[in-house]
Each structure stands twice: as structure tokens, then as C-alpha cells.
Amino acid sequence: xxxxxxxxxxxxxxxxxxxxxxxxxxxxxxxxxxxxxxxxxxxxxxxxxxxxxxxxxxxxxxxxxxxxxxxxxxxxxxxxxxxxxxxxxxxxxxxxxxxxxxxxxxxxxxxxxxxxxxxxxxxxxxxxxxxxxxxxxxxxxxxxxxxxxxxxxxxxxxxxxxxxxxxxxxxxxxxxxxxxxxxxxxxxxxxxxxxxxxxxxxxxxxxxxxxxxxxxxxxxxxxxxxxxxxxxxxxxxxxxxxxxxxxxxxxxxxxxxxxxxxxxxxxxxxxxxxxxxxxxxxxxxxxxxxxxxxxxxxxxxxxxxxxxxxxxxxxxxxxxxxxxxxxxxxxxxxxxxxxxxxxxxxxxxxxxxxxxxxxxxxxxxxxxxxxxxxx
Numbered sequence: 393x394x395x396x397x398x399x400x401x402x403x404x405x406x407x408x409x410x411x412x413x414x415x416x417x418x419x420x421x422x423x424x425x426x427x428x429x430x431x432x433x434x435x436x437x438x439x440x441x442x443x444x445x446x447x448x449x450x451x452x453x454x455x456x457x458x459x460x461x462x463x464x465x466x467x468x469x470x471x472x473x474x475x476x477x478x479x480x481x482x483x484x485x486x487x488x489x490x491x492x493x494x495x496x497x498x499x500x501x502x503x504x505x506x507x508x509x510x511x512x513x514x515x516x517x518x519x520x521x522x523x524x525x526x527x528x529x530x531x532x533x534x535x536x537x538x539x540x541x542x543x544x545x546x547x548x549x550x551x552x553x554x555x556x557x558x559x560x561x562x563x564x565x566x567x568x569x570x571x572x573x574x575x576x577x578x579x580x581x582x583x584x585x586x587x588x589x590x591x592x593x594x595x596x597x598x599x600x601x602x603x604x605x606x607x608x609x610x611x612x613x614x615x616x617x618x619x620x621x622x623x624x625x626x627x628x629x630x631x632x633x634x635x636x637x638x639x640x641x642x643x644x645x646x647x648x649x650x651x652x653x654x655x656x657x658x659x660x661x662x663x664x665x666x667x668x669x670x671x672x673x674x675x676x677x678x679x680x681x682x683x684x685x686x687x688x689x690x691x692x693x694x695x696x697x698x699x700x701x702x703x704x705x706x707x708x709x710x711x712x713x714x715x716x717x718x719x720x721x722x723x724x725x726x727x728x729x730x731x732x733x734x735x736x737x738x739x740x741x742x743x744x745x746x747x748x749x750x751x752x753x754x755x756x757x758x759x760x761x762x763x764x765x766x767x
Contacts, residue, residue, distance in 0.1 A: 439760040452508035476580035487516040494589040497756035501592035514540035553672040574659040588650035595727035612653040612698035617645035629680035642695025651705040703727040710735040718747035
């Protein structure tokens with residue numbers, strides 16, 4: 393929905409200063425991957441420079457050793473300890489060649505603004521058909537100190553449940569992997585921050601990870617109750633009394649699933665993956681929504697989530713799902729900038745058609761430029 397155009401918040405000068413400082417950092421190491429679009433796959437070489445290493449502040453909690461049977465016994469002791477640590481900040485993201493440039497920038501932003509970056513553990517979900525070795529090498533080359541695991545996601549498990557949406561990129565099976573985190577991640581991982589790949593943080597992720605979930609909420613996310621909630625579902629949904637009553641006993645508001653804090657224990661206990669799949673199965677029989685993986689989350693959770701301040705998801709910077717036009721920030725402070733929508737900052741920068749706010753993403757871009765490669 394249209395938003396009032398705010399004055400740029402005071403955070404902008406600081407971020408632009410970061411842009412200048414980061415671009416001056418030396419970065420000798422590179423890694424390669426491929427890129428793809430929704431319709432075709434083009435093999436190209438992308439080289440990423442090595443990111444600086446970031447260190448914990450003195451008051452960071454120490455990581456205690458926890459051993460669990462569901463963790464790979466071949467992992468080193470340090471990796472095993474981190475994967476199952478309750479003191480670690482667990483971050484989940486999907487990983488693929490199409491969005492790898494965005495993913496690298498998101499990882500860098502998390503580490504750079506974290507007070508305890510060495511306590512961060514990344515859980516990457518990639519298609520089971522993807523070249524996991526290439527993805528692993530790409531991450532390791534730019535972040536050799538990073539603690540992470542890559543989990544294969546079987547696309548066929550969900551592909552039969554996906555209905556065509558308003559934008560083909562939303563129909564990718566990996567876009568639905570967030571619904572299966574409780575099954576994919578080790579049982580010892582009890583809470584995770586899920587992040588999309590088209591965002592950057594400019595604040596400490598530990599603050600977001602510590603969001604209170606109350607006595608029963610399964611997830612937390614910023615809610616937007618001024619959005620027209622009815623537009624996320626079709627007239628066929630609202631005209632069916634048995635379906636429209638889904639929200640009768642809750643104050644349902646729109647929330648964006650690109651930034652969520654999830655209690656995986658509660659998710660597993662409530663079998664919420666099955667609940668989401670049931671709505672997707674109904675969608676195959678009668679069209680009740682148009683927008684990819686978001687509506688099933690709204691059907692299951694809207695009105696029952698824990699609140700998060702809006703500063704943790706300044707979303708919509710990629711424009712709408714059709715044209716991807718430039719947008720400004722919403723009013724208020726900023727902790728996370730999210731280029732949800734059709735337009736992605738790396739694509740617009742590559743095409744020399746950037747939006748003003750894409751300059752805030754650029755300092756975190758680890759892609760080696762031709763100028764650097766030729767020097």
C-alpha cells in the first residue's frame with residue numbers, strides 16, 4: 393500500500409561512511425560461482441573477495457560444549473560445540489547461485505554489526521540438486537572463519553504443492569524451505585533467526601534473536617496492521633464462510649516472512665509444517681491466494697505472533713512484484729533494510745540503473761569488480 397515519503401533518517405550518513413571505509417579494505421581472496429535467472433541459467437564466473445574477520449567484544453558469552461546425537465560426528469569439536477550451543481546466535485538462510493551475491497552481502501552485514509560475531513552460526517539450506525561443494529567453497533573463501541553448515545532440501549517434497557503465483561521467482565521450491573527449518577536443522581537448535589538473502593543488517597543481530605516470544609508464540613516478526621489484509625486472499629476465500637472464519641478469533645495482520653525469529657521446539661511440537669502444507673493442498677484444489685509462500689504463513693500464524701519493532705524489517709525496497717520501482721524508507725529508525733519485491737540492488741547496480749537506497753547495500757557487496765580483477 394502507498395506509504396508517506398519520509399525524510400531520510402539520520403542513519404544514512406553513517407552507512408555512507410561505512411561504504412567508503414569498506415571499499416578501502418584489502419581483500420585478496422576470491423571464490424567462484426554461477427548465476428541464474430528465473431527462466432534461463434547462464435554460467436558465469438563471479439569472484440568474491442575475502443571479508444575482514446570480526447572478533448567478539450570482551451563481554452560476549454562463552455560457548456559451552458553441548459553434544460547431541462543428531463549432529464554429524466565427523467565434525468570438529470569446535471563445529472559440533474557451536475552448532476548445538478544455546479549461547480550462539482543461530483541464523484538460517486537459503487543459499488543458491490541466483491542470490492549468492494545478495495547472501496554474501498547479508499552475511500557480511502550480520503558479522504560487521506554484531507557485538508559477538510564469533511558466536512554466530514549460519515545454517516544454509518540449499519537445493520539437493522545444487523552444487524553444494526561450490527556453494528561451500530564460495531562461502532569459505534570469503535568467510536574462512538565462519539561457522540556454518542549446508543543442509544540439502546529436496547525440491548520434490550514441496551514442488552507438487554506449489555501453485556503458480558504472480559511472479560515466477562516466488563514459485564522456486566527453495567522459497568518454501570523456511571517452512572521446513574524445524575525438520576532440516578538439528579534438534580539441538582531450538583531458536584533461529586530466519587533471514588532472506590536480499591537484505592542487510594545495520595544493527596546487532598543478537599538484539600533481534602533475543603526477541604521475547606511470550607508463553608506460546610511460535611515466531612516473532614514485525615506486523616503491519618495498517619495494510620489491507622483482505623488483499624492477500626482471493627474473493628473465493630472470503631466468500632466461503634468456513635474459510636473466512638479462519639481469522640474470526642484473532643486480530644490478523646500482515647507480516648513479512650523474510651525476517652522471523654522462530655522457536656523451533658514449539659514449531660516441532662505443534663507440527664506447523666503440516667498445517668502449512670494443508671493450506672497449500674487446499675490451494676491446489678481452489679485458488680484462495682496469489683502470492684507464493686507468504687499466505688500459508690498468514691493463515692497459520694497471523695494474529696498469533698510476537699511483535700518486533702518495525703525497524704527490524706524496512707521492507708519493500710525492491711518495489712512491487714511487477715515493476716520493482718524505487719521506494720524510500722518507511723518512517724522511523726532502521727536496523728535492517730530489506731529489498732523485498734522485484735528489484736534487487738545487485739541487479740540494478742549491475743545494470744547501471746540503481747535506486748538511491750541501493751547505495752546503502754553497495755558497501756557490503758563482496759563481488760570483485762573488473763577493475764580490481766585487472767589490476
